Amino acid sequence: MNRIIIAAALAIVTMLPAHAQEKMKLRIGTEGAYPPFNYFDSAGNLVGFDIDIANALCEEMNAECTFVTQDWDGIIPALLANKFDAIIASMSMTPARDEIVDFTNKYYNTPPAIAVPKDSPLTDASPESMADIILGAQSSTTHANYAEKIYPDTELRRYGTPEEYKLDLKSGRIDAAIDDSVVLSSWIDSEDGACCKILATLKNDDEIHGPGAGIAVREEDTELKEKLNAAIAAIRANGKYKEINDKHFAFDVYGD
Template identity: 45%
Template sequence: MNSSKYLACAAFALSSLIGTDGWVHAKDWQVVRIATEGTYPPFSYLQGGELAGFDVDVANALCAKIQAKCEVVAQEWDGMIPGLMSGKYDAIVASMAITEERKQKIDFTDKYYATPARFIAAKDSGITDTTPQGMTGKVIGVQGSTTQGTYLEDLYKDSEVKIYKTVDDAAMDLATGRLDAVFSDAAILYGWLKTEEGSCCDFVGQEVRDDKYFGVGKGIGVRKEDQDLRDKLNAAVKAIVADGTYQQINQKYFPFSIY
């Protein structure tokens, strides 16, 4: 190795160990800071002032497996990846789809769940065809900065796509008749349909699966330089699936497997 390449590699290795206090530290991952959204029930939401939900339970189970203290914090969706890259936290457990676009910036573990996207509409809407042609002229709500939003904007050119801060905001507009449909992750929509507000509506059309937009599932996001943490979390996902912990969490929120 020539001297310039050696110095570059050494500088990169050193930079990955420098803490926020300016001192050099080895990463032992005794404490792992994890970001989730907190407005995405049943995956993450506030309950009694504390973060709860499927993603939060999975995060805590993974930390237990790697014998680390979990610090789960809420982060708005639009700032999720920038916050990880800037060092605000160490990992993202927030139902984030593994996509090629996101992998340009961060790395992911293997999937920890995979569900299709779906449309929901009022029970008396008459909507059965949710293809781009079938939804011509319809007003569709979707959460911004999501794979579902990109999918609609790219393919549903003859529909009016309305962007919302959260899925709940879009769903409430659907319940009050301001939208014809809402498009999101099926598991998220299933949780809302079971609420009093969601009794107005139901799934319409078919499941939507497209690896180009939705990836192969939802993964845990980590910085590219933190391969050791990614490997630990990958092993932990396999462990909680093998020992039944994952299934217990799954059954707490869904009557069907989402793994």
């Protein structure tokens, strides 16, 4: 009798569709140093909005996903070298990047901002006011590119991670910092960022920032891109996106 039961069970398994037997395996590349979007918490867990979105997309696609952390400067080369299959790391879909990788539809879009010490003499973020100061930005980002274009008379100091420019802004080694408005606001609202304030929220430059943050894949991975786009649409429609958004933010980061 046991042999009959085992044989029947094996027959049922073999009749199941392939997707019910094997999950798609997907490696997600992220930076792990960009709070509140992707970072390690005090317990060493990889957390943040990007991570929750990635997990929701993987669940929607019935995919088994693992995360690979990678320094920002090398994240696109690592994707092209097959270190992982997709980048979910708040990457703006710029025209320059679009020539190297392919992007999904956006999954959020927030504007840049400039932060300064609370006792800063700066009253606005015009090019004239910002002339002759030292402005910090993470290297290889749209924010550094924006600063180069908009503030030609400002000394731009590039950093490997946001934590480095935050440290220099707190210690007075730079006069201001430029980054995503959510990143800066989240930091300022924390004990670590109590030194500083938002000077101004800036308008996105379409040529520099593109239409928002998307998921980068290799250009040949069209099927993966289509699956990710379908999953983004699905979590937007079924309420999962809003649930994740509201967990992290008091406003809608998806944008127009």
